Amino acid sequence: MDRIDVLRAFVTVGNESSFTKAADKLQLSPQLISKYVSRLEENVGIRLFNRTTRKVHLTEAGLRYFQRAQQVLDDFDDLDSQLSDLQDEARGLLRVSAPVSFATSHLARLINDFRKAHPHVNVDLQLNDRKVDIVEEGFDIALRIGKLKSSSLIAKAIIPIQLVFCAAPAYLAKHGTPTQLEELVNHQLLSYSYMEKTPFWPDGNQAMISNNGDVLVQSAIEGAGITLQPTFICAEAIKSGKLTMILSEFTPEPLGLYAVYPHRKLLASKVRTFIDFLDGYFGTPPYWDRLID
Incomplete structure (x- = not known):
């Protein structure tokens, strides 16, 4: 008796709360489903279902076993899918x-x-x-x-x-380079509108708010203010000297x-x-x- 078939029968009965419905879903006879479940209960030495004339219900132990059995079946099906993918070309x-x-x-x-x-x-x-x-x-x-x-x-x-604070050299020369996060409130800030509220970025003095980081980085290059942006947007500008990283010691967690x-x-x-x-x-x-x- 295949253990996977037994587990699949048990999990299906647990989901359907019925031997008959489980049998229909698996296209097996109710007698075979009942046999699978009884054999499983014998093997584990504990009752997994309480049976009535109308329905079957998982016992407390059955519920715990059901949760683990469902995970085992998911892992097994996932493994089968991976093996099939090795044979089937992606398309x-x-x-x-x-x-x-x-x-x-x-x-x-x-x-x-x-x-x-x-x-x-x-x-x-x-x-x-x-x-x-x-x-x-x-x-x-x-x-x-x-x-x-x-x-x-x-x-x-x-x-x-990675996120970094940055601004154009000309802006920093004119307005000064902040050395503490608290000093950001005294600067023109270029803010990303989808940024979650964070202690790294003050609420006030938002010179510009946009839902596009490229626009904010370009505005920073033009000298409009300080921005906090991911390096995948601003690294090229930093490398070329168009932007300068500041407050490096206060960089947020990636x-x-x-x-x-x-x-x-x-x-x-x-x-x-x-x-x-x-x-x-x-x-x-x-x-x-x-x-x-």
């Missing part, structure tokens, strides 16, 4: 959501290289800094920057995202770039292949950070 349309500034600066080459390696995958890349609803809006994967909160989605960390997708079970080959391609592509540290090390 189809891959729908990706990504942040605007990161995508415009760093995703074109990656996607071109990805398609060279996997020519049967076409990519629909949609740029948006808001957090899209992956399932509702039909995306296969979303790239997100930040500190992710717990959710039902699966997230894989790709690279750290954020992260994450690949987020709805589930890991039966993950499509095109999605898994893209995630694997992302991993390590930008280098460690990312190539833009090496410009200013």
